[in-house]
Amino acid sequence: MKFTCSKNDLNEALRIVSKAIATKPQTPILSCIFIQTQGDKLELQATNYELSFICHIPATIEESGDIALTGRYVLEVVTKMPGDTITFSMMNDDKTIHIQSGQSKFTLLSMNAAEFPQIEHLAGNVQFTLKDNVLRELIRKTIFACATDEGRPVFTGCSLTIEGNKVTMAATNIHRLAVISKVFDQEIGSIQIIIPAKILAEVLHMPGGDIPTEVTITCSYNQISFSTPSVYMASRLIEGQFPSFTNVIPRSFATNVQVDRAAFAAAIDRVALISRAGDYNVVKLQFSNGNIHLHSRNPEIGDADEDVAAEIDGPDLMIAFNANYLIDVLKSMQGDVCRIGLNKELSPAVLREPDDEDFLYVVTPVRTAH
Amino acid sequence: MKFTCSKNDLNEALRIVSKAIATKPQTPILSCIFIQTQGDKLELQATNYELSFICHIPATIEESGDIALTGRYVLEVVTKMPGDTITFSMMNDDKTIHIQSGQSKFTLLSMNAAEFPQIEHLAGNVQFTLKDNVLRELIRKTIFACATDEGRPVFTGCSLTIEGNKVTMAATNIHRLAVISKVFDQEIGSIQIIIPAKILAEVLHMPGGDIPTEVTITCSYNQISFSTPSVYMASRLIEGQFPSFTNVIPRSFATNVQVDRAAFAAAIDRVALISRAGDYNVVKLQFSNGNIHLHSRNPEIGDADEDVAAEIDGPDLMIAFNANYLIDVLKSMQGDVCRIGLNKELSPAVLREPDDEDFLYVVTPVRTAH
Known part of the structure; x- marks a missing residue:
C-alpha cells in the first residue's frame, strides 16, 4: 500500500x-x-x-x-x-x-x-435529505435542553418525530423543553426515534462551507446515519418512550413580554453570580411597569439586583427560574428580541423569537419562599 | 466608605x-x-x-x-x-x-x-532597582529549569546572587541548569538567596507597558519584595543552600554547532511524539556532515527520524537527551540561531545564543543502549 x-x-x-x-x-x-x-x-x-x-x-x-x-x-x-x-x-x-x-x-x-470490524452502511426504512444548515438549526436549538445525567437515558437524547411532511426535534430534562418543527414540500415518512446527544454534537461539527449541502439521513428501528459525500456518521438510537410533550405547552398567556435578548442574557448572567452558589441557581424576575427587575440572594454572599427595560402587556408578575435554563435558551437564539409568554407564578413560561414560529422553549418556574 | x-x-x-x-x-x-x-x-x-x-x-x-x-x-x-x-x-x-x-x-x-492582617512593607538589607524588561529576562530565561517536585525545596526556586555590580540568576533540577548574569554600572551589594518560582511567575505577569519602568527589589534574610508605583509583591524566600554550579559548566568544546533555532525546536517537538510515551523522553542526536539527525524509538509505537541542517565544527558525535530539556530552552531563546557546545557522548552540553554572552544552559545527556 x-x-x-x-x-x-x-x-x-x-x-x-x-x-x-x-x-x-x-x-x-x-x-x-x-x-x-x-x-x-x-x-x-x-x-x-x-x-x-x-x-x-x-x-x-x-x-x-x-x-x-x-x-x-x-x-x-x-x-x-x-x-x-x-x-x-x-x-x-x-x-x-x-x-x-x-x-x-x-x-x-x-x-x-x-x-478491524469494518463499518457497513445502514440500510434503513426511512431516508430523507436535509440541507446541512437546516439540520444544524434543528440540533442547535434543542441539544442544550437534554439531561446530562445518564440515569434516565431517554432524556440524554433529542426526540425526532416525522409525520408526513413535518419534522419535529425536541429535548427535555423534565424542567424545560425545547421544540423545533420544520414543514417540507414533500412527504418524508413516519418515524419516532430518540437520537443520542453525543452523535448530534458531532453532526453539529461536520465540516460545512458557505453553500448549504445535502445531508442524507437514514433511520432504522435502532440506528441512524448522517451522510454527505465526504463524511458518514452512524449511531445507535436510544431505546424507550419519549414523553408526550404537546399537552405541556401553554397555548395562551396572560402576560406577553418582549425584551432585548442580549441585554436580558447579560443581566441574568450577572445576577447568577450570586444565585449559582445555591442549589437551584434561582433568579427572581419581577415583570412590571415596562421593566424586568432581576433579583438573586444568597445569605452567605449577598444580593444582586438589575433592571432591564421590556415591553410588558398584561398583569404584573413575580416569577422565579433556574438562571441556567434561561441563559441556555437565550444563547441558542439569534435575533435581537426575545418573546416571553407568562401566566401565573407557578405556571410554565414560553420563550420564542418574534419571527420564528418553528421554535419554542418551555421552562418550569421554581417555587420560592417570599 | x-x-x-x-x-x-x-x-x-x-x-x-x-x-x-x-x-x-x-x-x-x-x-x-x-x-x-x-x-x-x-x-x-x-x-x-x-x-x-x-x-x-x-x-x-x-x-x-x-x-x-x-x-x-x-x-x-x-x-x-x-x-x-x-x-x-x-x-x-x-x-x-x-x-x-x-x-x-x-x-x-x-x-x-x-x-485582616495588613501587609507591612519589607525593610531589607539590600535594595536595588532593575528595569522591568531586564527583570523579566532574568526570570524568563531561568524559571523553566526549576524542579516542580516539592521534595527538594531548593530546586523549586531560582538562585539570585549579587556580588558587587554583578547579578546572577540560576535554576536547576540537577539534570539541567540555566544561568543568566547581568553586569551593572554601579555596585549593588552582596546577597545569595533562593526565590520561589511561584512569586517569580507572578512578577513575570506584572503589568508593564512599552516603556521600561523601574522595579525596586528589596531583600532581607528571609523575604523579598518587588515593587513598582502601582504594584507591590512580597514573598518568603526558600531556606537552604543552592548547589555551587560554576564547576559544572564546561568551558571548552570539541564540537561546536550552530543551528536554526525554530527548525531545530520543531524537529525535536515532532520526534518527541514517539519518545514521550517512554519514561525519559529520549531523543538521539547524530551530529555529522553538516546535519543533525534526530531519532526516537518506542518498540510499541514505532520510530521517528528527522534531519536538520547545521554548521558543525569538530568531530562527529552521537548524543541523547530528554527532549523536554531541549524544547524548554529553545522556546525561552529569542534569536534565529542556537549555538551548541559538545564534548563526549556522556559529557554535559551547553546551549547559548550567538549574541548573548549573559545566558547559558547546561544539559546532561541520557545514557542509552545502542
Whole structure:
C-alpha cells in the first residue's frame, strides 16, 4: 500500500473519525483508525460499536491496500508534520507503515487490518435529505435542553418525530423543553426515534462551507446515519418512550413580554453570580411597569439586583427560574428580541423569537419562599 | 466608605492581588481582599502569609474607610459589571457593601476589615532597582529549569546572587541548569538567596507597558519584595543552600554547532511524539556532515527520524537527551540561531545564543543502549 495526499485533508479526516474512538477501547483494534484505498480516494473508518464514522478524501494511490494505525498516534504525527503533502507506504514486513512529509519520517506499527470490524452502511426504512444548515438549526436549538445525567437515558437524547411532511426535534430534562418543527414540500415518512446527544454534537461539527449541502439521513428501528459525500456518521438510537410533550405547552398567556435578548442574557448572567452558589441557581424576575427587575440572594454572599427595560402587556408578575435554563435558551437564539409568554407564578413560561414560529422553549418556574 | 473608580483599573488590581489568596485559606479572613482608601487612591491587599500582594489604583473617594470582601466574589462581580465606572459604598449596617455599575447593583457581605492582617512593607538589607524588561529576562530565561517536585525545596526556586555590580540568576533540577548574569554600572551589594518560582511567575505577569519602568527589589534574610508605583509583591524566600554550579559548566568544546533555532525546536517537538510515551523522553542526536539527525524509538509505537541542517565544527558525535530539556530552552531563546557546545557522548552540553554572552544552559545527556 502506498498513497500521497494533502496533509490538511488527512488531518481533518483523522480528527473527525477519531471522535468515534472510545476513551477506553474494548479491544486494541478499536483504538485504531482503519485506512483503505478506494479508486482515487482514501477511506478512513473508526468505531466504538456505538458511534461509527467514515471519511473520504482524495489521494494519489500508487499501490492499493489497507492499514490499521493507533488513532492517537497517527493523528498527532499528521498534525505536526511540516509539509503540505504526506506519503504513507507499507514496509515489506507488512507491519510497519512509513510516513513522510518534508524532512520528517515516522514509522508506526500497524495492527492487523483484517481484524478491524469494518463499518457497513445502514440500510434503513426511512431516508430523507436535509440541507446541512437546516439540520444544524434543528440540533442547535434543542441539544442544550437534554439531561446530562445518564440515569434516565431517554432524556440524554433529542426526540425526532416525522409525520408526513413535518419534522419535529425536541429535548427535555423534565424542567424545560425545547421544540423545533420544520414543514417540507414533500412527504418524508413516519418515524419516532430518540437520537443520542453525543452523535448530534458531532453532526453539529461536520465540516460545512458557505453553500448549504445535502445531508442524507437514514433511520432504522435502532440506528441512524448522517451522510454527505465526504463524511458518514452512524449511531445507535436510544431505546424507550419519549414523553408526550404537546399537552405541556401553554397555548395562551396572560402576560406577553418582549425584551432585548442580549441585554436580558447579560443581566441574568450577572445576577447568577450570586444565585449559582445555591442549589437551584434561582433568579427572581419581577415583570412590571415596562421593566424586568432581576433579583438573586444568597445569605452567605449577598444580593444582586438589575433592571432591564421590556415591553410588558398584561398583569404584573413575580416569577422565579433556574438562571441556567434561561441563559441556555437565550444563547441558542439569534435575533435581537426575545418573546416571553407568562401566566401565573407557578405556571410554565414560553420563550420564542418574534419571527420564528418553528421554535419554542418551555421552562418550569421554581417555587420560592417570599 | 464610598468611592468610584474605573472598572478596568479595579478589575486588573483585583486580578493581581487575588493571586496571593490560597486555594484553601487557613482562616476565612485570608479568603478576602482588603480594600482601603488612601488620599485619592485605593489600596488593595491580599496575603496567604507566604505571598503578599498590594495594588494601588486612582479613585474618587467620597468617604474614607476600609472593607474586606471575599476575593472570589468581588473579582467575579467586577469582571461582569456592565459600565466603565463602578461605585462601592458601605451600608449603614457596616456589614454590607453596595456595588453599582450601570443598571447592575450588588450587595456583598463584608468581613470585619479590622481582622485582616495588613501587609507591612519589607525593610531589607539590600535594595536595588532593575528595569522591568531586564527583570523579566532574568526570570524568563531561568524559571523553566526549576524542579516542580516539592521534595527538594531548593530546586523549586531560582538562585539570585549579587556580588558587587554583578547579578546572577540560576535554576536547576540537577539534570539541567540555566544561568543568566547581568553586569551593572554601579555596585549593588552582596546577597545569595533562593526565590520561589511561584512569586517569580507572578512578577513575570506584572503589568508593564512599552516603556521600561523601574522595579525596586528589596531583600532581607528571609523575604523579598518587588515593587513598582502601582504594584507591590512580597514573598518568603526558600531556606537552604543552592548547589555551587560554576564547576559544572564546561568551558571548552570539541564540537561546536550552530543551528536554526525554530527548525531545530520543531524537529525535536515532532520526534518527541514517539519518545514521550517512554519514561525519559529520549531523543538521539547524530551530529555529522553538516546535519543533525534526530531519532526516537518506542518498540510499541514505532520510530521517528528527522534531519536538520547545521554548521558543525569538530568531530562527529552521537548524543541523547530528554527532549523536554531541549524544547524548554529553545522556546525561552529569542534569536534565529542556537549555538551548541559538545564534548563526549556522556559529557554535559551547553546551549547559548550567538549574541548573548549573559545566558547559558547546561544539559546532561541520557545514557542509552545502542
